[in-house]
Amino acid sequence: MKVTQAFPKFYVSVDCVVFGFAERRLKVLLFEHHQESGKSELSLIGDFVQNDESVDSSAQRILKEFTGLDNIYMQQLATDDVVERDSDERFIHIVYYALMDVENYNPTLSDIHHTQWIDVDNIPNLRAGQNEMVQKARCAVGKNIKNEPVGSYLLPQYFTLSMLQTLYESILDTTMDKRNFRRFILEKDFVQATDMMDHSSRRGASLYRFKILNSLSHT
Amino acid sequence: MKVTQAFPKFYVSVDCVVFGFAERRLKVLLFEHHQESGKSELSLIGDFVQNDESVDSSAQRILKEFTGLDNIYMQQLATDDVVERDSDERFIHIVYYALMDVENYNPTLSDIHHTQWIDVDNIPNLRAGQNEMVQKARCAVGKNIKNEPVGSYLLPQYFTLSMLQTLYESILDTTMDKRNFRRFILEKDFVQATDMMDHSSRRGASLYRFKILNSLSHT
DNA sequence: TCAAAAGTGTTAATAGTACACCCATGA
DNA sequence: TCATGGGTGTACTATTAACACTTTTGA
Numbered sequence: 339m340k341v342t343q344a345f346p347k348f349y350v351s352v353d354c355v356v357f358g359f360a361e362r363r364l365k366v367l368l369f370e371h372h373q374e375s376g377k378s379e380l381s382l383i384g385d386f387v388q389n390d391e392s393v394d395s396s397a398q399r400i401l402k403e404f405t406g407l408d409n410i411y412m413q414q415l416a417t418d419d420v421v422e423r424d425s426d427e428r429f430i431h432i433v434y435y436a437l438m439d440v441e442n443y444n445p446t447l448s449d450i451h452h453t454q455w456i457d458v459d460n461i462p463n464l465r466a467g468q469n470e471m472v473q474k475a476r477c478a479v480g481k482n483i484k485n486e487p488v489g490s491y492l493l494p495q496y497f498t499l500s501m502l503q504t505l506y507e508s509i510l511d512t513t514m515d516k517r518n519f520r521r522f523i524l525e526k527d528f529v530q531a532t533d534m535m536d537h538s539s540r541r542g543a544s545l546y547r548f549k550i551l552n553s554l555s556h557t
Numbered sequence: 558m559k560v561t562q563a564f565p566k567f568y569v570s571v572d573c574v575v576f577g578f579a580e581r582r583l584k585v586l587l588f589e590h591h592q593e594s595g596k597s598e599l600s601l602i603g604d605f606v607q608n609d610e611s612v613d614s615s616a617q618r619i620l621k622e623f624t625g626l627d628n629i630y631m632q633q634l635a636t637d638d639v640v641e642r643d644s645d646e647r648f649i650h651i652v653y654y655a656l657m658d659v660e661n662y663n664p665t666l667s668d669i670h671h672t673q674w675i676d677v678d679n680i681p682n683l684r685a686g687q688n689e690m691v692q693k694a695r696c697a698v699g700k701n702i703k704n705e706p707v708g709s710y711l712l713p714q715y716f717t718l719s720m721l722q723t724l725y726e727s728i729l730d731t732t733m734d735k736r737n738f739r740r741f742i743l744e745k746d747f748v749q750a751t752d753m754m755d756h757s758s759r760r761g762a763s764l765y766r767f768k769i770l771n772s773l774s775h776t
Numbered sequence: 777t778c779a780a781a782a783g784t785g786t787t788a789a790t791a792g793t794a795c796a797c798c799c800a801t802g803a
Numbered sequence: 804t805c806a807t808g809g810g811t812g813t814a815c816t817a818t819t820a821a822c823a824c825t826t827t828t829g830a
Contacts, residue, residue, distance in 0.1 A: 345605040347566035350649055386564040393638045393649070417636040417651050419612045430569055430612070430649065432636050500808075517811070518793065539808050541800040719781075736784070737820065758781050760827040 348419075350430045352397045353384035353468070355415070355475040356405060358440035358455055359492045362501075364508040365440065365455040366472060367404065368464070381465045382472075383453065384431070397434045404451055405436075406444050411491040412436040413482075415475050420466040431467070435475035437491035459511075480510050487528035490548035498536050498543040499523065567638075569649045571616045572603035572687070574634070574694040575624060577659035577674055578711045581720075583727040584659065584674040585691060586623065587683070600684045601691075602672065603650070616653045623670055624655075625663050630710040631655040632701075634694050639685040650686070654694035656710035677727075699729050706747040709767035717755050717762040718742065 356367035368380040383404045387396045394414075401410045415433045422429060440455065448454060456462075461472060482488050489505055503519045523529060527549065534545040575586035587599040602623045606615045613633075620629045634652045659674065667673060675681075680691060701707050708724055722738045742748060746768065753764040 345568055346608040348569050348606070348649075349564055350567050350569070387567070389565040389647070393636065414635060416633060417612065428608070430567075430651075432649075498809085515794070516809085517795085520810085521812095522792090537801095539800095540802050541807080541809050543809055717782090734821070735782085736822085739783085740785095741819090758827095759829050760780080760782050762782055 348428055348430045350387045350393070350432065351384050352387060352393060352400055353382040353431050353433045353471070354397060354401055354404075354412070355382055355433065355435040355472050356401065357435065357437050357458070357475070357479060357492065358443065359505050359508070360440045360455060362504045362508065364458040364476070364505075366458055366461060367443075367453050368456050368461070369404070370452040370454065379465070380454075380456070380462055382433070382468050383451070387432075393432055397432075397436075401436055404447065404453060405438055405442075406447055407438060407442060410436050410438055411488065413478065415471065415478060418467045418471070422465070433471045433475075435478060437479070437488060439492060439494055441494050458508075476509065483509055487526075487548050487550055489528070490550065493548075496532060496534060496536075496545040496547050499529075499546060500543060502529070502546070567647055567649045569606045569612070569651065570603050571606055571612060571619055572601040572650050572652045572690070573616060573620055573623075573631070574601055574652065574654040574691050575620065576654065576656050576677075576694070576698060576711065577662065578724050578727070579659045579674060581723045581727065583677040583695070583724075585677055585680060586662075586672050587675050587680070588623070589671040589673065598684070599673075599675070599681055601652070601687050602670075606651075612651055616651075616655075620655055623666065623672060624657055624661075625666055626657060626661060629655050629657055630707065632697065634690065634697060637686045637690065652690045652694075654697060656698070656707060658711060658713055660713050678730075695728065702728055706745070706767055706769055708747070709769065712767075715751060715753060715755075715764040715766050718748075718765060719762060721748070721765070 358365045358367065367383060369383045370378050370380055372378045383400060385396070385400045385403075387393055391399060397412055397414075398409070401412060402408055412434045413436075415435050418431045418433060420429065420431065421427075443455075458472065458476060461469060463469065464472070479488065483506065489502060492505060493501065499520055500516075502523060503514060503516065506519065507513055529546040530549050532545050532547055535542045536545050577584045577586065586602060588602045589597050589599055591597045602619060604615070604619045604622075606612055610618060616631055616633075617628070620631060621627055631653045632655075634654050637650045637652060638648065639650065640647055662674075677691065677695060680688060682688065683691070698707065702725065708721060711724060712720065718739055719735075721742060722733060722735065725738065726732055748765040749768050751764050751766055754761045755764050
């Protein structure tokens with residue numbers, strides 16, 4: 339397309355729904371910003387796209403900045419355009435979701451960026467359209483996790499099948515039968531047992547790990 | 558997000574993968590533009606987003622311009638950014654797909670816009686990333702058509718079950734058993750028989766139509 | 777009369793769901 | 804000793820896939 343006449347240009351931001359799994363619940367990393375009124379508001383982490391980066395690399399940069407992690411698993415979700423409440427400006431928001439192991443989250447980042455992990459079922463009103471994006475992202479992860487081993491990005495390297503089941507249940511917002519779940523996940527061939535045991539329960543449970551390495555494509 | 562420092566702005570275009578069904582094949586409406594070299598190149602239909610329209614309404618405007626149809630069925634697919642070959646400028650492309658009945662296509666538009674319907678399995682090299690977008694759009698339609706009556710947007714009002722089956726087969730790039738297909742589609746309750754007959758075959762076939770009106774949401 | 781597409785049911789295989797008891801251990 | 808979570812198998816149901824012959828009629 340040649341630009342033969344004046345066309346408008348837009349600010350473009352990347353916003354990220356960062357999911358983590360802690361305290362047996364699915365969480366989203368949200369950013370708290372203080373408004374002039376003194377009230378504070380939460381929103382997705384995000385930033386403007388710069389000239390010297392692609393949209394994908396912008397997302398990676400933002401994720402690195404807020405999570406400390408390189409090469410985090412992420413997927414583009416949707417694009418939205420809204421007029422911000424406190425502005426006449428027009429923004430195009432490209433929304434990604436990302437998955438990470440909260441054990442890899444350095445809590446000092448929370449102070450630096452005023453971020454917190456919020457239970458996905460308990461998210462307050464975010465900026466325009468963002469609550470819908472969180473739900474959409476959760477659905478996308480839910481569809482994905484049934485057929486792909488993306489749980490590996492949310493769990494630590496070693497985990498029990500109960501932990502894994504709880505992860506599935508919290509993403510899909512459902513309960514599952516223990517025996518059916520174990521058969522399902524073992525037939526998928528995502529995970530393998532190790533000879534290690536978890537001793538946080540009385541009896542102890544076998545620790546499993548994902549077979550594939552955590553170095554899958556992040557795009 | 559407040560704009561407290563200078564952030565870059567980008568040209569934003571909407572590009573559309575317009576699907577139609579003709580000659581028992583899935584087709585895409587492509588736009589032919591002549592380059593300075595004299596060669597011609599095909600690309601998705603598209604245009605820049607204007608200041609006075611949302612991205613969705615921009616897509617509707619473009620679709621109206623190229624197909625003549627108001628309120629065409631469309632879905633946002635993905636966003637891509639590429640540096641165009643013949644330009645230093647940077648563009649953000651928001652890609653939609655749309656479905657239409659080619660019988661509603663006014664052939665004079667083809668001359669006006671230099672567009673043509675190209676078999677989805679025979680698409681030449683388009684501009685950067687667009688071939689991938691066509692495939693992605695086809696997959697999205699394929700997933701959708703299994704559970705939703707979106708075939709109604711691609712077929713004329715009355716059609717035979719064979720035509721409908723061929724539509725499914727060409728979208729999903731597969732073959733299906735006739736009896737299984739008929740059972741599947743009738744159980745879905747998408748279509749109903751009429752008392753009209755199609756006589757293009759020797760024996761003749763019952764004409765069906767979609768039960769729901771073609772006025773579903775287009776966003 | 778025959779070629780071409782329309783129409784029509786049953787069976788087998790697979791996937792998914794429901795369900796209950798014993799085990800090992802730390803407190 | 805007992806409360807807690809770990810671990811295990813089978814039967815039923817629903818969904819999906821495989822498969823072949825008869826009918827109609829225009830050329």
